[in-house]
Structure formats: C-alpha cells, structure tokens
Amino acid sequence: MPSLKALRNRINSVKSTQKITSAMKMVAASKLRRAQAQAEAAQPYADRMERMLRALAASMADQPGGGAHPLLSGTGRDQKHLIVSVTADRGLAGGFNANASRAARNLVRRLQGEGKQVQLIAIGRKGRDFLRREYSDRLIDNPMHGGKKRPEFSDAELVSGVIQERLAKGEVDVVTLVYNRFVGVMTQVPTELRLVPMAPDEPAAEKREDERASYEFEPDEDEILARLLPRALSIQIWQAMLDNEAGFYAAQMTAMDGATRNAGDMIKRLTLNYNRARQANITSELVEIISGAEAV
Amino acid sequence: MPVSLEIVSPEKLLVAQAVDMVVIPASEGDIGVLPEHSPMIVLLRGGEVILYEGEQVTARFFVTGGFAEITEERCTVLADTAEPSSSIDRAAGERQLQEATRELAEAERAGNLDGLAPIMERVQVAQAIVDLGPAQ
Known part of the structure; x- marks a missing residue:
C-alpha cells in the first residue's frame, strides 16, 4: 500500500491535469463554434459557384470540341499523382490527425502498388510530420505561411497555384485531396476528394438546370471557364481547410471531454484508496494505544 | 418586381437583398441589371457594384474581380474580394497602382508576355480604386 503522502500528491497532480483538460475543452468548444460559423459563411460562395459551373458545363456540352481545360478533363494520363493532405497544426485531438494522415499514406501505398508516381503536399504540421517520416523525398513544400490563427482563403489560393503550375508543366496528372470531412461534432470522416480532373456533376442536378433559359456569356465560355475553374479548385481546398479546422476543434473537444471524465474517475478511485489507507492507519494506531493501555 | 441581389465572397455572404437596379462592373463594360434581364454569366473587372433603390444609390461595394450570374429575377455576384x-x-x-505599373513596365521590357495578364489585371484594379474618388 502506497504511503498517504504519495497518494495525496497523486490526487493533486490528477486534479491539476483535470483542470487543464477541462479548460482546453471549453476553449475548443468556443473555437469550434467560430470555425463552424466560418465554414457556414463560406458555403454560399461554393453553392453559387457550383451552379455557375453547371450552367457553363451544360452550355459547353452543346458545342463539340470546346473547353478541354486541363483542370476539368485532366491531362488524359493517369501516371503522376499529387496528393494534398490536410490536417491540423496541433494535436491533443484524439485520432483526428492520425486518421487523416493514415488515409493519405494508404492512398500513397495503393498508388505506388499500382506503379504510379506520387507527390505529396501536406497542409497542416501534424500531417506533414507524419508523412515526412516515410515520404520525405516526395513531399513538395507547402507554399502557405505558417503560424496563422485561422485559415485564410489566400492560403488555399497559394496551394491551388502550386497545383496549377505543376499541372501546366505536366508534372502532375491527377490530384487528390485527403482531409477529414466534418460530419458532426462526434464524427469526422477521412475522405478522398478528386480535384483534378474535376469529378463530374450528378446528373439529377443537371436536369433541373436544363429547364432554365440558356445563358449568354460575356466574354465567351472558354474564357470564363478558364477563370472559373482555378477558382473552383481554390474553393474546394478552402472548404477542406475549413472542414479540417471545425473537425479539429470538434475532435479536440471530444478528446478533452473524455480526458476530463477519466481524470474524474481516477480522482474518485484514488480518493477511495487514500481514505482506506488513512482509516487503516487510524485503526492500527488505535489498536496500538489500546493494547498499550491494557498492558499497564 | 425587384431584382434579388447577392454579393458573395469566398469568406462570406455580404449582401442578400432586393434592389430595383444594380450596376455591375463586367469585364467589357458596366452592366445595369433590371428585373427581367436576359440570363447572362459574365466576368467582372475591378470596380464598383452599385445598388439602386428607385433613382437613389443605396450602397456601393468594391470588388476586385470575379463573376456574376444574371437571371430574370436575380443577380449573383461572386466576388474575389468585396468590401x-x-x-x-x-x-x-x-x-x-504605382507598384503594379512599374512591374508591368519591367515585365514588358523583359519580354515576359505570359506574365503580363495578371499584372495588367492588378493595374486595372488599382486604377479602379484610384478612380473611386474620395470616400463619402
């Protein structure tokens, strides 16, 4: 049985840990609210942009031969892959970063197994550290400036710029984004999203757009598409960054909630042990006193 | 029947309201959008989106470029940035403007024709800011 002092110290240390985890939980909860608000605010732009892309695609479909933009149709090859992994910068969020990083690593392994060339961009420090261990030679420098408090759209544009540059040089054929999709506070699902060539729209939505009057374009379709597609790429990366941000705080909140509860259980158990030990001490002291008195 | 106008930037939805008329800075000249406008998708240059209530200007927003979708009943501005x-x-x-003009001159001298378009765009945006005139 450990001494009373040792138990007391242990209880105190667990208590202070609990204070930290419960404070972190509260901070994460408030940051989650903010991140969710930011993600919600970005939704309208993405929705409107998709509507425009569909209208454009519908119009381009009528005229043959037009609009084979590399972002939309790819390079026609499937050899050189670029994987963009999105994770958080910090940890203490349960399996959040590990899940997304592992999903990226599994994708790399699968592609390599198929004999493809793979390059990697890691957004987020945790994922970068993870992927660097195995694939340091395949990692492209992330153009983002670190140390930002919250995601900024300009960062997404930087990454999108790197992708376009490599695409134009023919160094990349297919681009896949791997990130944690924010489903809810309790669930974030590691998701692969193909960025290039852009995934085709669901046909149901296109039908609805067909009933609409056809649009006039100024300047012509090709030029608008050439501007719209890079933007759409940035938006997809941007949304992944926002999902990642919200998911990270949700995961951290959940993890810290669990840690706080575990600390509570531990304190309860230790206190019980402590009281038992104290009682045992008192009893044995009493026994000594009584037997001492009897001996007189 | 008014036009339902939306101005959206990647960060957020800035404006969602009904206006009698809105003037948008399309790449090939300003377009005034009234109800029943024929459907269009246009590219924007740097300039002002001006909201009208009757004859009165109710608000002005500066956009640095983007796209706009016009239909008979609505006008959606997807701005790169909007304020x-x-x-x-x-x-x-x-x-x-000074900086961009200088860069443009340098790029022209260097014969870097591929790089000209984005710089010219920046010159245009900066010029549009200068042309705004003093703040009301």
Missing part, C-alpha cells in the same frame, strides 16, 4: 467602397483605402490603391 463596402467607403472602407477601401485610397492611399493604398495609389501605392498599388
């Missing part, structure tokens, strides 16, 4: 014109920093615009 109320009153909060645009004119002095910074002046500086940007």
Whole structure:
C-alpha cells in the first residue's frame, strides 16, 4: 500500500491535469463554434459557384470540341499523382490527425502498388510530420505561411497555384485531396476528394438546370471557364481547410471531454484508496494505544 | 418586381437583398441589371457594384474581380474580394497602382508576355480604386 503522502500528491497532480483538460475543452468548444460559423459563411460562395459551373458545363456540352481545360478533363494520363493532405497544426485531438494522415499514406501505398508516381503536399504540421517520416523525398513544400490563427482563403489560393503550375508543366496528372470531412461534432470522416480532373456533376442536378433559359456569356465560355475553374479548385481546398479546422476543434473537444471524465474517475478511485489507507492507519494506531493501555 | 441581389465572397455572404437596379462592373463594360434581364454569366473587372433603390444609390461595394450570374429575377455576384467602397483605402490603391505599373513596365521590357495578364489585371484594379474618388 502506497504511503498517504504519495497518494495525496497523486490526487493533486490528477486534479491539476483535470483542470487543464477541462479548460482546453471549453476553449475548443468556443473555437469550434467560430470555425463552424466560418465554414457556414463560406458555403454560399461554393453553392453559387457550383451552379455557375453547371450552367457553363451544360452550355459547353452543346458545342463539340470546346473547353478541354486541363483542370476539368485532366491531362488524359493517369501516371503522376499529387496528393494534398490536410490536417491540423496541433494535436491533443484524439485520432483526428492520425486518421487523416493514415488515409493519405494508404492512398500513397495503393498508388505506388499500382506503379504510379506520387507527390505529396501536406497542409497542416501534424500531417506533414507524419508523412515526412516515410515520404520525405516526395513531399513538395507547402507554399502557405505558417503560424496563422485561422485559415485564410489566400492560403488555399497559394496551394491551388502550386497545383496549377505543376499541372501546366505536366508534372502532375491527377490530384487528390485527403482531409477529414466534418460530419458532426462526434464524427469526422477521412475522405478522398478528386480535384483534378474535376469529378463530374450528378446528373439529377443537371436536369433541373436544363429547364432554365440558356445563358449568354460575356466574354465567351472558354474564357470564363478558364477563370472559373482555378477558382473552383481554390474553393474546394478552402472548404477542406475549413472542414479540417471545425473537425479539429470538434475532435479536440471530444478528446478533452473524455480526458476530463477519466481524470474524474481516477480522482474518485484514488480518493477511495487514500481514505482506506488513512482509516487503516487510524485503526492500527488505535489498536496500538489500546493494547498499550491494557498492558499497564 | 425587384431584382434579388447577392454579393458573395469566398469568406462570406455580404449582401442578400432586393434592389430595383444594380450596376455591375463586367469585364467589357458596366452592366445595369433590371428585373427581367436576359440570363447572362459574365466576368467582372475591378470596380464598383452599385445598388439602386428607385433613382437613389443605396450602397456601393468594391470588388476586385470575379463573376456574376444574371437571371430574370436575380443577380449573383461572386466576388474575389468585396468590401463596402467607403472602407477601401485610397492611399493604398495609389501605392498599388504605382507598384503594379512599374512591374508591368519591367515585365514588358523583359519580354515576359505570359506574365503580363495578371499584372495588367492588378493595374486595372488599382486604377479602379484610384478612380473611386474620395470616400463619402
């Protein structure tokens, strides 16, 4: 049985840990609210942009031969892959970063197994550290400036710029984004999203757009598409960054909630042990006193 | 029947309201959008989106480019960045104009024709800021 002092110290240390985890939980909860608000605010732009892309695609479909933009149709090859992994910068969020990083690593392994060339961009420090261990030679420098408090759209544009540059040089054929999709506070699902060539729209939505009057374009379709597609790429990366941000705080909140509860259980158990030990001490002291008195 | 106008930037939805008329800075000249406008998708240049209530201007927003979708009943502006014109920093615009003009000259001298388009765009945006005139 450990001494009373040792138990007391242990209880105190667990208590202070609990204070930290419960404070972190509260901070994460408030940051989650903010991140969710930011993600919600970005939704309208993405929705409107998709509507425009569909209208454009519908119009381009009528005229043959037009609009084979590399972002939309790819390079026609499937050899050189670029994987963009999105994770958080910090940890203490349960399996959040590990899940997304592992999903990226599994994708790399699968592609390599198929004999493809793979390059990697890691957004987020945790994922970068993870992927660097195995694939340091395949990692492209992330153009983002670190140390930002919250995601900024300009960062997404930087990454999108790197992708376009490599695409134009023919160094990349297919681009896949791997990130944690924010489903809810309790669930974030590691998701692969193909960025290039852009995934085709669901046909149901296109039908609805067909009933609409056809649009006039100024300047012509090709030029608008050439501007719209890079933007759409940035938006997809941007949304992944926002999902990642919200998911990270949700995961951290959940993890810290669990840690706080575990600390509570531990304190309860230790206190019980402590009281038992104290009682045992008192009893044995009493026994000594009584037997001492009897001996007189 | 008014036009339902939306101005959206990647960060957020700035404006969602009904207006009688809105003027948008399309790449090939301003377009005034009234109800029943024929459907269009246009590219934007740097300039002001001006909201009208009757004959009165109710608000002005400066956009640095983007796209707009016009249909008979709505006008959606997808701006690269958008701010109320009153909060645009004119002095910074002046500086940007000088800087961009200098870069343009350098690029022309270097014969870097591929790189010209984005710089020319920046010159245009900066010029548009300078042309805004003093804040009301």
